Amino acid sequence: MKRQILALATVGVTVAGAAAIYALVDRSNDSAAAPSNANAFNCSTFQIPAPTGATVESLTATAVPAGTFQVPGTPPLGGYPVPDVPAHCEVTVTVTHPGANDHAKVQVWLPESGWNGRFQAVGGAAYAAGNIGSVAAAVKQGYAVGTTDAGVDTSGLNSSWALNPDGRINTALLENFSSRSVHELAVVGKQVVNDVYGHAASYAYWNGCSTGGRQGYMEAQKYPTDFNGINADAPAINWNQFEVATLWPQVVMNQAHTYPTTCEFNAFNQAAVKACDPQDGVADGLISDPSHCNFDPRSLIGTKVACDGKEYTISEAVTEVVRKIWDGPRDGNGRRLWYGLPIGADFSNLTASTTGPDGVTVGAPFPVPAQWVANFVEKQPAFDTASLTYAQFDQIFHQARSEFDSAIGTADPNLSAFRDAGGKIITWQGDADQLIPTAGTVDYRNRVDAQLGGTAEVDDFYRVFLAPGVAHCALTGSNDMTALTAWVEHGQAPDVLRADLTNATGQTVSRDICRLPFVSHYNGDGDPASPASFRCVAPTP
Structure with a gap:
């Protein structure tokens, strides 16, 4: 199964065909700056400081040999194998918040060898805050990688946790799902990396689609120093509107x-x-x-x-x-x-x-x-x-x-703190997204432009790419994470993303995905299946 787990996050799953649940992983194998003590590896139980406002209930560390990982659960979020997972350390940290009676689990997998020096956190889908299948896929790419269940059901289509027995909103779990648990994933995940390897990760990245995309934007809006780079695709921002x-x-x-x-x-x-x-x-x-x-x-x-x-x-x-x-x-x-x-x-x-x-x-x-x-x-x-x-x-x-925008709207266009911290955001979305209107993502980007000085200024740290004919979280063959790491670590801002598109006849074609506001236009000759036959131009007024 391609590591594209589509992001049910507003579930690209047709209930009949289970179409979309995603947390994308890097195709890049290049390493960040290799630390001098890269061979240090300590997979044993240790103590870590609790995130602000939380208590650590438990911590376990288990050395796991290389092999195939069977993702628990049922399709599309579970029930499939991830082969060739390398030997790694699995650390599980459960946190709670005083008076909330919640139990949010953070899981971090760390490769025993071949670590690329980076920490990646992956997002969830629909009402699932994370996805362990995406963790297994990303650790194969050399990342130390983590996710969180936010203390809610992990199936993706169960939001029965919304209400307390008295019929009122469970505000603690809503806060976990909306924003708090992703921030705590960043805090706990980085600390686990430091304790297992003996030093910090060189860079921290977020990677998610749909709900995972919304989580990435929430991080940029509310916790702007958690991640150096955020790959937030088909994002479930403007939550209540869409x-x-x-x-x-x-x-x-x-x-x-x-x-x-x-x-x-x-x-x-x-x-x-x-x-x-x-x-x-x-x-x-x-x-x-x-x-x-x-x-x-x-x-x-x-x-x-x-x-x-x-x-x-x-x-x-x-x-x-x-x-x-x-x-x-x-x-x-x-x-x-x-x-x-x-x-x-x-x-x-x-x-x-x-x-x-x-x-x-x-x-x-x-x-x-x-x-x-x-x-x-x-x-x-x-x-x-x-x-x-x-x-x-x-x-x-x-x-x-009126009731929920302040909690989960994820629509604040003021990304100045994230920009000032040196962060970078890449977002791609399909022009044929059947679950989250693409125009809503464009609307948000336009509001960021208006807030922060215009398109050119915002392009310095935040770029959006729209993929013709692509459904919700269904872009394949994308170099999104490779492009993001090159931008964060080497200052190489991407003008296009390379990906595979499927046209109306079912043919797969390679294409350069243009950054907003540009659109793809045929050069006039050449093979329409070749990206060299197209250029990015300003849209027709």
């Missing part, structure tokens, strides 16, 4: 009493790709700039589509459902609340529905936003998010922001 907004397709279908089939939804995406693909100079099955794709879904009214032995005629009602989903949520006065599903992104996660024996079709909301609204906003685990009206949606959207 979480509630991903229920919008269900609201639209419910209010229209119209539940289009998968075939009908796919027809709109296929038509949009056909219409907007050539805008980058070549018809290669990829839309390089979906934000400038002005495909009108009404052009498909009356079109017939066939699948599974049935023929469907695109109706005006189906077209209006698609138009509203692409447009995104608006309030009763027509004002935009957040962004919609990107054109070209798969509809299936957010528009799932079921038809009963009586022939009645009802929505099947994606579990991550459904649980956020039911468990946290409404504080009623049985709350029905499949039957929301527009008015209810508007009320829930604003309530979520």
